[in-house]
Amino acid sequence: MILERALFESYAGLEGEQLLVPILQDFADKSVVVSSFGAESAVLLHMVSQVNRATPVIFLDTGKHFWETLSYRAKLIDRLGLTGVQSLTPYAADLAAQDSDGTLHTRDPDACCHIRKTIPLARALECFEVTISGRKRYHGAARATLDFLSITDGRLKVEPLAGFSALDIAAYLKIHDLPPHPLTEIGYFSIGCEPCTQAGGTAADPRAGRWAGSAKTECGIHWSHNRKPYAAPFGTAH
Ligand code: SF4
Structure with a gap:
């Protein structure tokens, strides 16, 4: 706890690039960025590219993405010169056991997110001590109280954009002339x-189109274990 407090105090008051730069320097080779290459992802990815273009970036390729997202991912990688992007796919054994017809999302979206996102990510994160993502408080619900720094499952979690507003995001994209995700248009x-x-x-409720009509608001990768164990019945040995 003392070590945790000292760590947090050393980055107190920092956000955005001011937080990202020392984190990537202090935890070089131990940090990984998790990105959806979604509507606002270009902001964090651009900041990362300004520090170290070889920083590992994980993209969870669920097999269910819009083709526009996959196209945008390629465009951003090229534009920003990112060389550390890794696409993680679900394990074939999990798909065969739980989602052989590809419709699990209609029956049990939490289970679908678990095998397509949580399990591949959890295993990849075992190689890193620091996870960086681009969540914002203005997205509301469980994100409304995001901390810039936290400890989750024994790993340092960094949220450099936690305090960014919709206007901050728009301004950053404009100032740096970053391409928009085509679906935002x-x-x-x-x-x-x-x-x-x-x-x-809307800017006041940007995630309204996610799992619309259901109680689900998060895929679960940012919360401990997506409320499910990594072991059986999910997470077969690989
Ligand atoms: S339930 Fe989760 S992993 Fe499955 S398609 Fe929907 S968002 Fe993707």
Whole structure:
């Protein structure tokens, strides 16, 4: 706890690039960025590219993304010169056991997110001590109380954009002339897998199009274990 407090105090008052730069320097080779290459992802990825273009970046390729997201991922990688992007796919054994017809998202979206996102990510994160993501408080719900720094599952979690508003994001994209995700131009404020994302949302409720009509608001990768164990019945040995 004392070590944790000292660590947090050493970065107190920092956000955005001011937080990202020392984190990537202090935890070089131990940090990984998790990105959806979604509506606002270009901001954090641009900041990362300014520090170290070889920083590992994990993209969870669920097999359910919009083709526009995959195209945008390629475009951003090229534009920003990122050389450390890794696409993680679900394990074939998990898909065969739990989602052989590809419709698990209609029956049990938490289980679908678990095998397509949580399990591959959890195993990849075992190689790192620091996880960096681009969540913002203004997205509301469970994100409204995000801390810039936290300890989750024994790993330092860094949220450099936690305090950014929709206006801050828009301004950053404009100042740095970053390309928009193509779906943002036809009304998508937040973009995840195609079956679970609708156009819509507002600056006040940007995630309204995610799992619309259900109680689900998060895929679970940012919360401990997605409320499920890594072991059986999910997470077969690989
Ligand atoms: S967002 Fe939907 S399709 Fe994607 S992993 Fe989760 S439930 Fe499955």
